[in-house]
Amino acid sequence: MEIILIQDVDNLGGANEVVKVRNGYARNFLIPQKFAVEASPSNLKQLEERRKQIEKKEKKMLSAINEVIAKLKEGALKIGAKSGTSGKIFGSVTSLQLARAIREQKGYEIDRKKITLPEEVKELGAYKATIDFGNGHSTELEFEVVAE
Template sequence: MQVILIQDVDNLGGANELVTVKNGYARNFLIPKKLAVEASPSNLKQLEEKLKVKRKKEEKMLAEINQVVAKLQEGALKLGAKTGTSGKIFGSVTSLQIARAIREQKGYEIDRKKITIADEVKELGQYKATIDFGNGKNTEVEFEVVAE
């Protein structure tokens, strides 16, 4: 029997997926627990519509991400930090400071948890950070630490 999964089911498949299972498993477990619906022509049509809407959302989101990536690649961010006489920073630059600089200088709100810095930033100079947008899409952002 073919069913359309409503939710992810371990060892069977993900949501909105068409799978073939035994009749008893579908009628006694999947359908009563609202994990799946029978693959009738009307349900298949609804599935197609859901997938079409999902694809459009993903395309729109990908276009927005590409726009943000292009804007972030335009130029290096400038981060001010208090320094000693030798050029060393008091403390270090964090992802929170980078997120704040992106918001102020580029106009985009990016969650600080998505920003990773390759190595510790303890001195003035140019560095790179990686921003992970999810869906396998990430970009590197250059930033320069200057004395305040």
């Protein structure tokens, strides 16, 4: 029996996929649990329409991500930190401070969990961080730690 998966099912497939399974598995488990619907002609038309809408949404999201990436690459962020005379800062610069600096200086709200620092930032100087937007899109962000 052919069915259309409504949501991801382990070892079977992802949402909006048409898969072939045994009749009993579909009728007794997948359809009653609302994991799938039967692949009738009307349901296949709805699936095609849903795929078109998802594709449009992804294009919009991709253009927004590219706009943010372009804006972030325009210049290096400056993060102020208290430091000693030797150039070492008290504490370290974290992804939270970086997210705040992006919000204040660039005007974009980026979740701190998406920001990855390759090393601990404990001295004044220039560094790079990676921002992961998901769906395989990421960018490197240059920032500079300066004395307050």
